[in-house]
Structure formats: structure tokens, C-alpha cells
Amino acid sequence: MIDKQLVAWGSSGNIIREIAEYGAEQAKKGETVYNFTIGSPSIDPPGIVRETMERYLNAVPAAKLFTYAPAAGYPAVREKIAGYLTKTHGVDYRAQDVLVTCGTSTCLAVLTRVLLSGGGRAMAFAPYFMDYKYYAEAVGSSLIECPTEAGTFRLDLAAAERALAPDVQMLVVNTPNNPSGVVFSRESLTGLAALLERKQREYAHPIYLVADGPYRELVYDGLESVFLPELYKNTIDCYSFSKGMSLPGERVGFMALRADMDGHDDLLAACMGVIRAFGYICVSSMWQQVAADCLGATSDVGVYRANRDLLYGALTEMGYACVHPDGAFYLFLKTPEPDAQAFCRRAMRENLLIVPGDAFGTPGYVRVAYCVDRGTIEGSLPTWEALAREYGLK
């Protein structure tokens, strides 16, 4: 009577959980564990977050501060977000174009349902955040995995053109990318936008670009992080305060639709319908107001850049192959044996915890989340070194 697919989705047995549980066990025993599995910021939110929170707590009676927010978010919060996007990215938004959500995961789950309920498939560039696939399958659809350039993980427009079947209704683009750390260039994204325009005409239906953009402030060395709605009007910008503002556990984000997008009003109404009928109701009243007042403030991103430099420098020196990560806080390492899961289990026995690329549609790689204390990176280097020697990397 209980759907086997739901049970399967929720059952343990996947390697990330196995690794996480092993790490927790070891840590309990007092062992030193080098945990690079979780994409949760290691540095505090900017100071203004706590100040703003205290300001609300002191100025607004608690019953009023903690009351139900409207399903779409507070009008003032939507207004602030729209104003910020307009000013920062030069694309016009109005309050009614913005829905406050519990982070980008909820955006993606809701949009997948809205865009695929009438049929059609989703597409994403591999490597990609694996839950995209679950969201598509959960609405009875599927996800087309489009390859990127081998080894560099840059957009491959020829591959994209081949993969863009007539029934693709949504394309998810995540830049800076989890797990590769690659930041897609303006040139390649402009090419992608032109391809989508052409395919829309050819297929005579809109193809929505879902911009999964929680890492957009996490870009190093002065590189540009392109705001996708600037290039393509049928873009839904999905954002979360989880990464740049270090608030992952408080679940605040938003989606923003360009005012001139095809089917704008129906799309918004359908999102509200899903939010209601599927019980995704409301984002923390307090946190949405605090986050909106802190728009533009970010944690000290220099910490991640220093982590990256240390870890990328050391690992490549040891002989590991890795694309240079220009953004987010991940290294995507080619494993010294073809089976990434086997390599992760080998590393796990040394208390070095990493995630196999299989989980991101890309076998043969591992994701190393370097949003950790510098001491964790420094402490792990001898283990990385020993593994490199064991696998004969140099």
C-alpha cells in the first residue's frame, strides 16, 4: 500500500549517508575526522545579520514578528528583493515578480512541478546537483543529463544542441557550479541563450531557464558571475541566502520571474498553487525580513579563496588532477582509480570524507567541499599525500 518508490527515495543505503554515518561514529570515538562532505558554510554570517535580527526582536512584539507570513512572502520583503535585483543586476523586477521560498531546493521542486506537470522533460548539465533528478522523477518526468566539456566542465554548446529535445520544458543552469566549482563564462552563456531562443522558435514553445544561483557571490580572482536573466527573458532566477550569507539551515531564498517572460502570470499563479496544495507554506517570518534587510551583505569570501588556494595547490602538487575552481566552495577531483565510490571508501578508512561524483551524474570524480576550518585542510594533507603515493600519482 505504501509506494515503493517513495520508500526507496527515503531509505538509507546511499554512499553519502554511509560516509556521513561513518564519520559521525569515528568522531564520537574521539577520532580526528577530515570531513569534506557537506556544502555548509564554515564562516559566520556577516555581522549585520545578528544586528538586524536583534533589531527586529527588540522593535516588533513577538506575536507580531512570528505571525504567519503571506504564502508568497511579505510584500515589503518582495519589494526589497525586487529593488535589489534591479539595482544590482540591471534587470527590472517588481515586488509581484518575486516569491519568497525555503531556499533554492524548494524553488526547484516547485518549478519542476509547474513546468513539467503538463508533460515534457527537464535538462541539466553534468555534473549537477543530484536532487534535480529526484524532483523530475517525483512529477513522473525525467532529467536529461547533458555533458559538459570533458575535464574542464565548461559548457559544450554543440552537446547542448544535441541534447535539447523538443519536449524539454526547463533547463537548469547552476553557475558557479556545485560540484565542479566552474563559473560559466559570459561568452558561453550568451551562446546558450541564443541556442535557447532558436530552439524555442523551432519547437514553438517556451523553454524556461531555471538559474540555480545560490553561489553567485562566491567567485574568486575578479571573475564575473553572470546574472542569467540578463541574457534570456524566460529565465527564473532562483536564489538562496544559504551560501553567501551563511544561513543554510534557516531556509530562506526566493525566485524571481522577469516581468516580460512568456506565461508570467500563469506561471506565478501555478507556483502559488503548488505552494498551497503541496503544503510548502510560508518561509520563516523573522528570517525573511532579516535576510531582505541584509541583501548585498556576504560572509568573508576571502576565507574560501584562501582555502581553495591551499587545497588546490597542495593536491595538484601531489599529482591529483582537478579543474581549477573559480567559484563556489568545491574541488572536483579526478579519482586515481576509475571507481570513485571505491576511492571514497578507501579515503574513508583514513577518516578522510569526500563524496563520489556518481552522486552528481559524473563517475570518476569526487567532490571535496572546502568550506571547512583551515585546520581541517592542513591536517588532512598528510592523508591526501599518503593516498597519492599509494596510487602512484607521481
Added chain:
Amino acid sequence: MIDKQLVAWGSSGNIIREIAEYGAEQAKKGETVYNFTIGSPSIDPPGIVRETMERYLNAVPAAKLFTYAPAAGYPAVREKIAGYLTKTHGVDYRAQDVLVTCGTSTCLAVLTRVLLSGGGRAMAFAPYFMDYKYYAEAVGSSLIECPTEAGTFRLDLAAAERALAPDVQMLVVNTPNNPSGVVFSRESLTGLAALLERKQREYAHPIYLVADGPYRELVYDGLESVFLPELYKNTIDCYSFSKGMSLPGERVGFMALRADMDGHDDLLAACMGVIRAFGYICVSSMWQQVAADCLGATSDVGVYRANRDLLYGALTEMGYACVHPDGAFYLFLKTPEPDAQAFCRRAMRENLLIVPGDAFGTPGYVRVAYCVDRGTIEGSLPTWEALAREYGLK
């Protein structure tokens, strides 16, 4: 291409929204509005909530406090909730029987999917919270509305027996009840449990009782609020910190499954599967820890009792008919004309805002949420009086 049903669910045009928008407009113009539409606590959370929050903010580094919580909730939070339920209600729970959720709405949406994905229907006693119906329809099923005793809204076991079709997989019971304020008696609930046991045997499948219990501390005059899992093992207890702890906007609640329930492990795994594949991920890290540490603390419920006494006394004195509300913070008033929507619109023109019972599967009634300032109640009385005269109630 965008599903019309989703658009319809999310589109405006329903009377509650019309009333709320009118009220907001009037308030903006500086008009005095008597707003009885929203079931959001008017009194502050107990003091311990702010103290506990400050304790966490001061003791735990922000990056650690605001990190991602596990999908099922923090183990320590689940442990505290299990311990509290066991101690308070005398039914044994373990940490692994508890899932932390974004309030009871999420519990109900998730459980509806888990219990009805394989077919079957849901059932609820009218009047009921209307979103039950949306949740059932959203998974391609439907909700059977079982009547209660006319006028008293007490359980009618004969009607329940007639309504309990062989394909009913879940029965939602909400006591103290929104919108009637009725608290179902131990005697009637014991009878219901016996009926369910009998029907389970007859139909040879479990019938899950989903106890929607966010109002359980809001019971007056020493009446008992029965903990349903005590009476029937296939009960899933759904709770929210929204009402008793005055935290509706912060979205924290939980579900708890009896350890001896039929299909316990599959059911839990399927809930986790839905939480993952549908993107309901995580409850505020901070708030779940704060709420769990405050378990058992409630806002000053005496304020609601005093509100009830004032409003119930005054309205019945004026000639309005209303069941005596023993719990929650709602009056369910018989409208002086058969069309409750018309009565709500009439009241709206006097800036008196109430919700038609149609929204709760019960035409001919209105819900009056008395979780408001005492001044709002006092100020509204002349308007109620004028309407009573206009309709010739006395």
C-alpha cells in the same frame, strides 16, 4: 503547457482573500478594522522562548547554529520530542519515531502523499481545515467529508461508519477543532478507535488516523484534550509549535509514529522520500532546537479563555447561535442568513472581517478567530449588535 489545476489553486478569487485584501485596504486608509479572519496567536510566546534563543545565539557559533539540519531533524531534537511525548502522554516514543517538520501542514501534505500514492481516499469530519482537500486532490485522490452532529459538531459514529468506505486509507481528526472550537470527548474518540479497529479487520488493511493536534494545549475549563495515539496504535501524531507556543510564522512542528504501528518503517522511509524528492527539506536549525528546549511551555492561554467568554457571551446574548467553544481560539457562528458568504460580505462593509464556513466544508456558518486584542473584540460589539438587529435576531 502550464497545468490549469495548479493555476486555479494559486489564483485569487476566493472570498477569504477578497476579505483579507479589503481589510488591508481599509486599514491603509486609516479605518478601524475588526479582523477576526486569521488563526495566528495574538499573545507572545512564553518568555523562555526568547531566553532559549539568546542562549543558543550566544553559546553556539553562528555558522554552526545556522548549518543544515538533517532532513529528519537533529537527533537531539527528535530525542527531546520523543521523551516529552512519552512522559506527558504515556505512549512510548523513541527518537527514530519522530520527524521534525515545518508545522502540521507539511505533516499532512507529506502523509497524504505517502498514504494515498498507492490509491485510496482520505476522510475528515466536517467542519475541517480546507487544505486537507487540496492535499488529497494534489495527489490525484479526494477527501470524503463525513458530517458531525448537526449544530453541536460532535463526532457522529454512525455517520462515520457509513462514510468509512473500503478505500479510506487515512482519517484526519482535528481536536480541539478548527473551526468549530469543539473538543472531542474521550468517550467518542474511544468509540471511533473501536470503529477503526473493526473496519481495519473488515477491510484487511490499516486505516491510519492522522491526529492534527496543534491546538491541544488550548483547552478551557479543565476539559481533557485526548492524545489520540493513546487510543489507537495506527495513529500519526502531528503537532506544531504554532498555536500553543505562538510561533506560527517560524514553521516548526513534528510527526510521531507509534513504534508498534503497522508498516512503521516503510511509512517513515516513505515520508523521508517525499521530504527529499519533493524538496520539503529541513526545518529551521535554530528554531527546531529552541522549540524542543521549550517543550511544555505555552503562552498565557487564559487570555484566549477570557476573549472567548467575552465574545461568546456577548454574541449569544445578541441572539447569535453558536456551539460553546471549549478549545482552540475560534467561534463557529450560525449565520443569520443561509448564505454565509453573503453574510461575510455584509459584515465586511462594516469593517468586520470573518470567514465563511464554506471554506471548512460547512456552509451556513462563519468562523470568528478570537485570537485578537481584547480591544478588537470590545470595539466590534456595536457592529455585531447592529447586524443582529438588522437580521432581526431578537
